[in-house]
Amino acid sequence: MVPNVSHLPSSLILVGAGKMGGSMLEGWLKVGMNPQGVAVLDPRPSEAMVRFCAERGIALNPASPAAPDVLVLAIKPQMLDEAAPALNGCLGPQTLVISILAGKTIGDLRSRLPASGAIVRAMPNLPASIGRGATGAAANDQVSEEQRLMADALLASNGIVEWLPSEDLIDAVTAVSGSGPAYVFHLVECLAEAGAAAGLPRELAERLARATVTGAGELLFQSDLTPATLRQNVTSPGGTTAAALEVLMRDPDGLKALMREAVAAAKRRAEELAG
Template sequence: MLEAGRLLLLVGGGKMGEALLVGWLRHGLAPEAVLVVEPDAARRQALATTHAVRAVAAPEELPEAGTLGALVLAVKPQMMDRALPAYVGRVAPDTLVLSIAAGKPIAYFERMLGQPLGVVRAMPNTPAAVGRGVTVLCANAAARKEQRALAERLMAAVGATYWIEDEELMHAVTAVSGGGPAYVFHLIEALAAAGTAAGLPEALAMALARGTVVGAGELARLSDESAAQLRINVTSPGGTTAEALKVLMAEDRGLIPLMVEAVAAAARRSRELA
């Protein structure tokens, strides 16, 4: 995954940081090629014990720079201003800077790190924790072909990857795939609540809702048919599903206009936070 003798420095060992680490190790990255900076003592100990990587509390404890192949920033956006300056002297022109911090544009890292660097901004989502993530990447002009390829390998270790050239689209990406898992989880909640309202025991309604969404998602992933065709396949004319879809597909108050409104709200908030 990395060139021989190069190291990967992961800053932030939270849920997403660990999900990435697990994916990298599963895809052949040697534990000794990874350094982790994680200030929380319990998280740090768990990462070191579980994954056999070197984890330190602060960048001052890291070895000298010079062999850093990638700096992966998995820090919460609100913590980035405080965390990033410590790494200015640790990156070289051929070091990939890969950020998964939502809302932080590429120009921010160029300005903060203060030298021409290959920077790739990535927006993964939480199913990365089970290897089913979706990540969209965007690179700056200074990113070399090999740096883009490395960024793609690193994010492909936790799921599907897609590239965009217009960074402005990251707001829409954040709204669709970044927050999308929450929308799906709420769909499970809603379907279970509807089942309970129809008379099912609460536990059974939740089991049916969860299993149905999981199964439908896997079918959508494996099928060559469009989502629309998969919907049609389930829907018998004049049947029970068709009756429910009359409600869900209503032009004025159906699921599509509601989702359009929801995604627009999320994209608008993403722009406000940038």
Template sequence: MAPTNALQNLHGTIALAGAGKMGGAMLTGWLAGGLDANRVLVVEPHPSDEIKALAAKGVRLSPKDAGTVDTLVVAVKPQTFPEAGPALKPLVGSNTLVVSIMAGTPIAALEKICGGMVVRAMPNTPAAIGRGITVAVPAKNVSAAQRDTADALLRTTGSVEWVDDEGLMDAVTAVSGSGPAYVFLLAEELARAGVEAGLPAELATRLARETVAGSGELLHRSELASATLRQNVTSPGGTTAAALEVLMAKDGMQPLMIRAIAAATKRSKELAK
């Protein structure tokens, strides 16, 4: 999470285009972190009741005469950006920082449609509870101060990693952007396997859910590598070893995950075209 003073030290107006689940989570994090609501402009044609309620705290909703802003965060759905993007251009001045969290949308497309100094970022859905991980890459014309601004805004929803090679963003999208779905699938299939082994469905679901959640929290808190944590659970010749023999076989989880990440990476590249 970003330190409170990091947000309080930001200057100028910050516009948020798109206040859906991810954009709304970011906005909530900004306000909770101490950002002055009067400096926030939300561009959202269909604001939720929660977003409308923030207007009472000073957040401005889609004023037509806003003029240029210091920072624009683009959180619209990537498939709508070709249409929605040009409408955002009046908000962007020559020195406006543009932070995009749209999957598969390259810096060049943002520069062409919106202009400004662009940071491309890829968050994931645990951002909704402040436990996300975001990877960001700046365009070459982004200043150190603008990078700090982007970092402060993104860090309100969790950790932030920076890379210099935009070519890595497709793999980032495949691993962390889409990654929560893989974890949820693990919980789903673990419960299904428990039912096949004879457990009542409700119990199997609860056991799978809490096991995945608890293991994730242990991984989060521990300084040990995931492989070490796995080994610590595995007694030679025991039940865990028997299951891992299947999961770690030549046709087991490793090649399956490699294919899955490759497929997601390929699709991310296709979306950028």
């Protein structure tokens, strides 16, 4: 998805410049965000972030930042209570708050940031760090259409954005796309292990498994065909792929059932953390 850069905010405060926050910042600048309109608040910025801000003309930990168009919360969730009083003073009546804090609901944010009004809660994932992320987002009823477009432009700079009809779906998004990259990485581990068990040298099996999964992912990314159609296209009746799929697709203990169980477990845990 190509973000609509005409809707990028003129001023933004990023709170927390760790791996995800820093990746988002780089994405905003790549699509045309004016670095002079950005301020970063981070009590312990990395040396790389200090250099990055200096090189790009980004204000780092300004003493009294003006209320921005957008304030993005990218700190660790457990840091919210400590940071909230100072952040509340940064908010103006027209400031949109975008939060990527796992487990912190819009209600949690409103209670800790009483000056906030418009809030978007978003759940990005790790591939956002290379511009190929998948983000689910939900807005409260105080978010205007222009603010929604601003949030979309910012979030889309790191990958696709799916707007949810209800915040209640965030936990399911967390279980599918938020945690999903780890499932894929584990698939590579398992495929490599199976290759080694079949007689391949372990390093060769790992290289083949990695290239297979990344190549299949790129094919899926570039193709308009459904995953089921792509699977069928590489499965000859009675062939080797069909033999393997008989194992992976058998009921009741095939991959579908196992993945459903895994996603359900991740969703339960997300609900527990939110509670």
